[in-house]
Amino acid sequence: MRVVVDALSVRVGKAQLLEDISCVVGEGQWCTVVGPNGAGKTTLLNAIAGTHRPTSGTVNIDGHDVHALGERERAGRVAFVPQTPIIPAGMSVASYVLLGRIATTGVMRAPSTSDRALVDNVLDRLALRALAERDVATLSGGERQRAVIARALAQNTTTVILDEPTTGLDIRHQMDVLELLHVEVRECGLTVIASLHDLTLAGLYADHMLLMREGHIALADTPSRVVRSEALAAAYETTLQVVTVDGRDIVIPAPAR
Amino acid sequence: MSHHIPSRRRVQWFAVSSVAVLIIAMVTGVAVGPTSIAVSQVLADIAHHFGLHVGHVSSLNDTIIWQIRAPRMVLGVLVGAMLAVAGGTYQGIFRNPLADPYLLGVAAGAGLGATIALVHDGGAVTPPAWTPWLAFAGAIFAVTLTWLIGGQSVRATTATLILAGVAVAALLTSAQTYLQQQASAQSIARVYIWLLGSLATASWSSVWLVLPYVVVCVTVCVAAGRALDALSVGEEEAKTLGVPVRRIRLIVIIASSLGTAAVVSVVGLIGFVGIIVPHIVRLVVGTSYRRILPLTVVVGGAFVVGADTIARTILSPSELPLGVVTAAIGAPVFVSVLAWRRGDHA
Numbered sequence: 001m002r003v004v005v006d007a008l009s010v011r012v013g014k015a016q017l018l019e020d021i022s023c024v025v026g027e028g029q030w031c032t033v034v035g036p037n038g039a040g041k042t043t044l045l046n047a048i049a050g051t052h053r054p055t056s057g058t059v060n061i062d063g064h065d066v067h068a069l070g071e072r073e074r075a076g077r078v079a080f081v082p083q084t085p086i087i088p089a090g091m092s093v094a095s096y097v098l099l100g101r102i103a104t105t106g107v108m109r110a111p112s113t114s115d116r117a118l119v120d121n122v123l124d125r126l127a128l129r130a131l132a133e134r135d136v137a138t139l140s141g142g143e144r145q146r147a148v149i150a151r152a153l154a155q156n157t158t159t160v161i162l163d164e165p166t167t168g169l170d171i172r173h174q175m176d177v178l179e180l181l182h183v184e185v186r187e188c189g190l191t192v193i194a195s196l197h198d199l200t201l202a203g204l205y206a207d208h209m210l211l212m213r214e215g216h217i218a219l220a221d222t223p224s225r226v227v228r229s230e231a232l233a234a235a236y237e238t239t240l241q242v243v244t245v246d247g248r249d250i251v252i253p254a255p256a257r
Numbered sequence: 258m259s260h261h262i263p264s265r266r267r268v269q270w271f272a273v274s275s276v277a278v279l280i281i282a283m284v285t286g287v288a289v290g291p292t293s294i295a296v297s298q299v300l301a302d303i304a305h306h307f308g309l310h311v312g313h314v315s316s317l318n319d320t321i322i323w324q325i326r327a328p329r330m331v332l333g334v335l336v337g338a339m340l341a342v343a344g345g346t347y348q349g350i351f352r353n354p355l356a357d358p359y360l361l362g363v364a365a366g367a368g369l370g371a372t373i374a375l376v377h378d379g380g381a382v383t384p385p386a387w388t389p390w391l392a393f394a395g396a397i398f399a400v401t402l403t404w405l406i407g408g409q410s411v412r413a414t415t416a417t418l419i420l421a422g423v424a425v426a427a428l429l430t431s432a433q434t435y436l437q438q439q440a441s442a443q444s445i446a447r448v449y450i451w452l453l454g455s456l457a458t459a460s461w462s463s464v465w466l467v468l469p470y471v472v473v474c475v476t477v478c479v480a481a482g483r484a485l486d487a488l489s490v491g492e493e494e495a496k497t498l499g500v501p502v503r504r505i506r507l508i509v510i511i512a513s514s515l516g517t518a519a520v521v522s523v524v525g526l527i528g529f530v531g532i533i534v535p536h537i538v539r540l541v542v543g544t545s546y547r548r549i550l551p552l553t554v555v556v557g558g559a560f561v562v563g564a565d566t567i568a569r570t571i572l573s574p575s576e577l578p579l580g581v582v583t584a585a586i587g588a589p590v591f592v593s594v595l596a597w598r599r600g601d602h603a
Contacts, residue, residue, distance in 0.1 A: 075499030103499030
């Protein structure tokens with residue numbers, strides 16, 4: 001197993017943000033984390049990515065405890081796309097994506113030809129080549145999110161963690177982002193762990209789904225089972241209806257009237 | 258906002274013109290003064306000291322050029338380069354455009370150290386020889402105190418460090434003011450002059466005193482440019498990219514503070530250089546610290562040399578405090594560059 005989360009708990013002050021979370025994600029698998037606001041999705045992703053130290057429990061990626069690794073070794077194993085990345089003004093898209101090579105090259109050394117070749121390849125894959133010399137702060141929302149994902153892919157890690165990568169994007173750009181990640185998972189064996197709010201989209205792309213509620217895993221199963229479960233509506237404290245169109249599960253709110 | 262970052266050609270053009278301006282400023286600075294000397298004489302004398310014998314320079318002119326004005330120009334370059342690069346580096350590490358080299362209490366500490374020396378000495382005509390050493394000790398003490406209060410714990414952020422710097426500066430300034438207030442009128446005048454900064458006491462020995470600090474510290478700061486660019490995505494994200502944020506912060510703060518302390522202890526508190534020069538450079542070449550920092554070294558040197566030449570000639574034979582001139586010419590230059598860049602956007 002590529003990612004192994006074992007008995008993970010996070011407590012900040014008196015608040016128990018995560019309690020006894022265990023899960024595994026395999027190579028070339030896509031795991032989507034869903035759940036209502038405040039359920040602990042962001043905390044879980046930060047703990048898996050190594051940016052939030054757990055109170056107890058461990059996270060292993062490729063057999064390495066991510067919280068025991070230094071910044072540089074960790075950045076060579078897992079890439080993280082935060083919910084609201086800080087976009088530096090005045091930096092070109094190419095330079096921004098090159099930041100992903102720091103873990104390999106080191107922060108004092110200039111990027112090598114192979115670093116640049118890898119970045120060019122990522123820019124091509126994500127259709128960012130034409131924007132390479134643009135100021136990253138002037139990109140549209142969809143372009144910007146592609147640039148952030150490109151930076152993560154440039155780290156060339158086996159695992160990428162994304163916290164709500166589709167937030168603020170229109171429906172087409174949401175599809176674009178998920179589709180390009182899907183290609184990386186299928187063709188490069190990338191392991192993706194992402195949180196998503198849109199349950200229909202979440203079900204379309206995930207191999208595996210974690211439903212979170214109040215710092216616990218309420219249900220871990222295949223997407224079609226999770227979206228049809230009573231636990232889903234219970235977690236969101238609302239009524240939901242699932243309709244199936246062309247074999248795809250579509251989750252719609254069903255207000256009691 | 259421009260969609261493209263400033264081109265490489267623009268940066269090269271700016272680099273070449275900055276170096277030219279620096280050289281012109283230094284030669285002009287040596288030529289003008291109470292005794293004005295022809296530029297040809299200046300160049301001949303400098304060539305003479307580098308072993309090239311071209312033309313004849315009188316021994317009086319040689320003394321003025323080589324013993325009085327040349328070390329002053331060189332010290333000006335070192336001071337300007339150090340203060341400007343320290344300001345630019347702090348702006349990068351703290352991601353705060355208002356950061357200047359005195360942010361962590363260097364100025365207050367140096368001021369206290371110098372005041373102790375000047376007041377202790379009573380009212381002698383020349384400041385005691387150990388004034389720079391006490392100023393240097395005060396500056397290092399202040400930054401160490403700031404670091405111990407605000408930079409040590411695991412939870413420490415750049416914000417806690419800035420706040421600790423504010424507290425330390427306030428504390429040391431109050432001690433300095435108290436000492437000054439207890440002193441004789443003549444001591445107060447001397448402390449006041451010291452605080453405003455001046456290159457008037459420059460000599461080759463003061464150049465040799467600060468040169469090693471400036472060379473090492475400027476080199477470290479300039480080398481940190483790539484790390485500072487990576488930090489522009491914030492400390493949390495930079496860590497996920499593999500940047501050793503805490504180590505870089507410590508190294509860069511030590512280099513900036515040590516270099517600033519060294520120059521300030523010799524020439525006093527010259528304000529404005531560290532904040533205005535990096536911003537002028539940034540407006541021309543963009544936001545990358547790999548571009549900004551090497552250029553601030555050149556522009557900072559030229560700026561202080563130019564300001565010093567104005568300070569000692571405009572009311573000749575008396576001198577204006579250098580800090581007054583850096584602010585008086587720095588502010589309008591800054592505003593005009595700002596206006597020029599506004600009109601320039603694509």
